[in-house]
Amino acid sequence: MENKYEGWFSNKFLNILYLSTIAFIFLQYINDATIHNTVLAVILFSLFLLMLGFTLFLRFCNRKLEYKNGSILDHKARALMKRLSIKDKKCTVLDLGCKKGFTSILLAKNKRALIKSVDINDECRSLLKEAKVNKRVEAIASPLTSLPFKDETFDYVYSFFPSKKDSTDIIKEGLRVLKKNGYIAFEGHCEDVSSFEELGLHVIYDYKDVPGYLMLPGLLKDSVIIYGKKSH
Template structure:
């Protein structure tokens, strides 16, 4: 059997194990309190907590299956949407910022077979991804020959100005802890883009707590020399492949895209 690439999931399996484990522990405690101590009130309280945790665990499992490649494929749909807004012929160099397990990177490599792709990520211990996993996925998918992976900080990219012909990033900028103002991460991504190059970024752009007034931000980018900038907000309410049950504040809320040409 051919080995399959492992791109992970927005809902980590560790989180599922933790939730279902908590359900078991709470269930045992509820029964033990009732049987051993005859404390009905405490048993009921713990039992209610157990049921609520079970509901959350089932919900997160459904979300996990919805996001998963080869199952619900919602993550694949998100990547396809991003690339549809990248007006590029595939000739030259492309940068994927915050590549994670290289799912978007591999998508780009297949969509633009002539491109030389650089993919970078922080790959911190808190994330269930690693550079070795990216390299393995690229090899399995048969695109390793035109992808280079490197560790880096999205807030301070280790590339000279105007290095790349295209730059992409998917749900990364809001996670960059080394930048207090997430707008600065967007500007840093545009710094390494060549004049006339194209970009497509998806993130929680419609969350004002993160990005403020996006229409204002678009005007600022244009004033700073970005020739073409488009913004579409609240995508979770507009894209047919995103089911309503994942559009919660703790899952996907305020999704947006900015794309255009420098």
């Protein structure tokens, strides 16, 4: 099934960039029609080219980072799931930061897993229903750092790029609701990895098969994988 998940950057953000690019053309027109300032014209044209190039580059990266079958993120999401080592038995799984549900659908391939898909909104509902997994996957709207679950609720916690910012507090909340001897697998941006290493979790940086142009701030640069068993 082709996923309808929005890309890495929202369409709203990209549209703002397009409008900003057009604004430089408008300012250039105003300058040509009024003050005829050559220096200003050169500056505006240069800014237009820079903004256009920047916008097209982000658009290109956005297409490369779409959540759909066969994409870079699809491969990385599946690889992260293997680190959970989910056994073929009845279990509870938390998809922490599920976005529109792409990863929840992948997790639901384990037919005996009961999954809670959590994000700041529940916009994943339509995709879960379309994939016919909504009976085993419950969508819940909640802040990712303040989950509506008791301590040690889940057998597994999965979190794939829940935020483009530092996700330290999100991981800590995921560990709170994870049962003792349960497994967690996180991939994303996290500054305070040392505290998780002290808990016995594995911390690795895996950029295999990631093109260099995606290794930039705001994209996949400095992303980290944190996984392992909660021992205490």
